[in-house]
Amino acid sequence: xxxxxxxxxxxxxxxxxxxxxxxxxxxxxxxxxxxxxxxxxxxxxxxxxxxxxxxxxxxxxxxxxxxxxxxxxxxxxxxxxxxxxxxxxxxxxxxxxxxxxxxxxxxxxxxxxxxxxxxxxxxxxxxxxxxxxxxxxxxxxxxxxxxxxxxxxxxxxxxxxxxxxxxxxxxxxxxxxxxxxxxxxxxxxxxxxxxxxxxxxxxxxxxxxxxxxxxxxxxxxxxxxxxxxxxxxxxxxxxxxxxxxxxxxxxxxxxxxxxxxxxxxxxxxxxxxxxxxxxxx
Amino acid sequence: xxxxxxxxxxxxxxxxxxxxxxxxxxxxxxxxxxxxxxxxxxxxxxxxxxxxxxxxxxxxxxxxxxxxxxxxxxxxxxxxxxxxxxxxxxxxxxxxxxxxxxxxxxxxxxxxxxxxxxxxxxxxxxxxxxxxxxxxxxxxxxxxxxxxxxxxxxxxxxxxxxxxxxxxxxxxxxxxxxxxxxxxx
Numbered sequence: 001x002x003x004x005x006x007x008x009x010x011x012x013x014x015x016x017x018x019x020x021x022x023x024x025x026x027x028x029x030x031x032x033x034x035x036x037x038x039x040x041x042x043x044x045x046x047x048x049x050x051x052x053x054x055x056x057x058x059x060x061x062x063x064x065x066x067x068x069x070x071x072x073x074x075x076x077x078x079x080x081x082x083x084x085x086x087x088x089x090x091x092x093x094x095x096x097x098x099x100x101x102x103x104x105x106x107x108x109x110x111x112x113x114x115x116x117x118x119x120x121x122x123x124x125x126x127x128x129x130x131x132x133x134x135x136x137x138x139x140x141x142x143x144x145x146x147x148x149x150x151x152x153x154x155x156x157x158x159x160x161x162x163x164x165x166x167x168x169x170x171x172x173x174x175x176x177x178x179x180x181x182x183x184x185x186x187x188x189x190x191x192x193x194x195x196x197x198x199x200x201x202x203x204x205x206x207x208x209x210x211x212x213x214x215x216x217x218x219x220x221x222x223x224x225x226x227x228x229x230x231x232x233x234x235x236x237x238x239x240x241x242x243x244x245x246x247x248x249x250x251x252x253x254x255x256x257x258x259x260x261x262x263x264x265x266x267x268x269x270x271x272x273x274x275x276x277x278x279x280x281x
Numbered sequence: 282x283x284x285x286x287x288x289x290x291x292x293x294x295x296x297x298x299x300x301x302x303x304x305x306x307x308x309x310x311x312x313x314x315x316x317x318x319x320x321x322x323x324x325x326x327x328x329x330x331x332x333x334x335x336x337x338x339x340x341x342x343x344x345x346x347x348x349x350x351x352x353x354x355x356x357x358x359x360x361x362x363x364x365x366x367x368x369x370x371x372x373x374x375x376x377x378x379x380x381x382x383x384x385x386x387x388x389x390x391x392x393x394x395x396x397x398x399x400x401x402x403x404x405x406x407x408x409x410x411x412x413x414x415x416x417x418x419x420x421x422x423x424x425x426x427x428x429x430x431x432x433x434x435x436x437x438x439x440x441x442x443x444x445x446x447x448x449x450x451x452x453x454x455x456x457x458x459x460x461x462x463x464x465x466x
Contacts, residue, residue: 041463043304043445050410050443058412064357067347067411067431105356107347107431118317120430149362149385149408181386181456182362184408236463240385240407242302242445243459273409 002079002137004281006086006095009139012279013096016143017072018104020277021064024055027211028188028274031249034213035186035239044244048186051239051272066273069106070145072097072127075209079136090129093141098123109148130202139281142209150187150271153179156201159263165224168193168265173231175267176248181241184271186249188212189232191225192266194256200264203254208270209278210252218255225251239272249274284443290338291381296402299446301453305404306441311340311383312424315361317432319369326376333425334434337378344383345431346421347411355421355437357411360385363403371395383444387456397452405447405455417442 029052036048058065074093078084084092101108101124110125111118134140155175159167172191179187192203216222228251238244249272258264287295289309299305312334314322322332343363347356363384370388373379374395381401385408388396396403406414420438427433447455 041459043302043459046304047407047410050407050413054407054410054413057416058357061412063350063353063412063415064347065412066409067345067357067359068361069347105348105350107345107356109431120432122430147409152362181405181408182364184385234465236460236465238460238463240405240445241387241460242405242447242455243461243463245463271409 001083002081003083003085004139006084006092008281009084009089009092010095010099012281013093013141013143014099014103016141016277016279017097017100017106017145020143020275021069021104021106021145022062023059024065024273025276027213029055031212032272035246035249039239039244039246041238041244043242044239044246047239047242064106065275066147066271067107068109068147068149069124070147071110072124073144073146073205074127074129075142075206076129076131077134077140078131079138080133081137082139089131093129094125094127097127098125140278141281142276142278144208144276147271150183150269153183154266154268156197156264156266158197159265161261161263163263168224169227169231171265172228172267176232176269177235177237179269180237183269184273185237185241185247186239186272187247188249188270188274189228189251190268190270191228191251191253192268193253193264194258195264196259196262197264199256200266201268203256204266204268207252207254208268209276212250212274216253221253221255225253286441289340289381291340291402293400296380296400296450299402299449301446301449301455302459303446305444305446307383307404307444308440310436310438311342313344313346313435313437314341315343315345315432316365317429318426318434319366321426322377323369323372326372332377336373338380340381340383341379342383342437346415349421355415355418358415358418359411360406360408362386363388367392374399374401388448393448393452393454396448397450400450402446402450403448404444406442406444414442
């Protein structure tokens with residue numbers, strides 16, 4: 001067994017939360033640069049230029065790219081030979097998130113009760129944490145700050161097996177088109193297909209971890225991603241939904257086996273400020 | 282397409298010259314207010330009460346900034362989704378005399394009707410360009426509800442904040458007309 005201390009995990013999480021919020025990852029910046037070349041609307045290009053300049057300012061002044069520094073979402077791969085010392089893994093991650101919120105001047109966006117109290121917890125805790133056991137002795141931490149505006153436009157449908165590919169394309173593209181300007185286009189679209197009701201939603205979120213525009217290793221799903229992307233970009237939504245040719249930077253699908261009577265599809269949208277970071281301990 | 286410079290509080294003549302789709306650079310004073318504050322204001326107005334700040338002729342910016350680091354006027358700040366304020370907006374326009382709003386995303390038909398009726402203007406700023414927009418804030422002063430944290434009301438002085446006229450006082454909507462030009466469905 002390999003021991004990893006809670007302190008080391010909290011420190012790594014604090015660092016990645018601060019960095020990921022202030023430094024737009026290379027894949028996102030490149031996707032925005034490519035969008036600027038492709039965009040035909042002058043207003044759309046103006047907005048994309050603002051986004052790219054914003055990334056520069058955020059990086060140099062160490063300010064968050066977006067004021068919505070999100071709920072902190074973690075996908076963790078814990079090697080079976082890794083033993084967490086000094087407390088539960090969840091506590092170590094939440095400690096890092098709270099510390100980043102304070103020291104990194106990130107916005108506290110989490111409220112304690114969804115219906116009644118809605119009091120801000122003040123430190124962006126609790127984080128949303130998904131842990132998967134994998135072979136090996138490494139601890140891989142994927143972090144994604146997920147803003148509320150984009151998250152609110154998520155959709156899920158339990159399609160029929162007879163609906164097939166065409167319905168998947170129209171359900172996903174319509175969800176993104178109906179979301180309009182709210183998730184801050186050009187968006188990155190995570191799609192979960194298969195599993196069951198709750199698994200499908202998780203797959204859609206997990207699909208957002210892929211670097212923007214990276215081809216799906218499964219050729220059939222790669223083609224499906226491209227068809228959905230084309231359908232979204234045909235909407236004319238454009239940057240910020242004000243009109244244009246680039247409405248979406250990339251579509252990523254995660255798929256899994258499902259029940260013989262189901263075809264679950266979930267859509268989780270992320271904004272153009274698509275922030276994510278991975279560290280391995 | 283050159284941006285027009287406009288100043289707040291927005292006068293009636295200036296408001297009527299603005300057209301949906303125009304790019305503008307906004308300067309002057311405005312208040313931040315988002316979900317929790319709108320709910321409070323709406324409750325007060327519905328009960329026949331007065332608002333703790335005078336919104337007559339004023340502009341609301343739907344925004345909750347990140348905390349200001351030491352030595353900075355404000356942290357990153359940008360528009361949140363305006364649609365969540367839609368249920369409260371017609372009353373703010375009618376009873377409180379609100380003149381302009383800055384946010385992002387579509388408004389309901391009821392809000393657009395109220396914008397026309399009260400000759401108001403709805404601007405869209407770029408969501409997710411919050412470090413850039415923070416550079417346009419020259420002063421920030423807490424005004425109401427500090428207990429709401431990032432949702433508290435701040436009075437901001439902005440200089441050349443870039444925005445687009447989303448709904449003009451004739452009710453024309455850039456979210457309707459902008460995408461039409463590029464639609465290939």
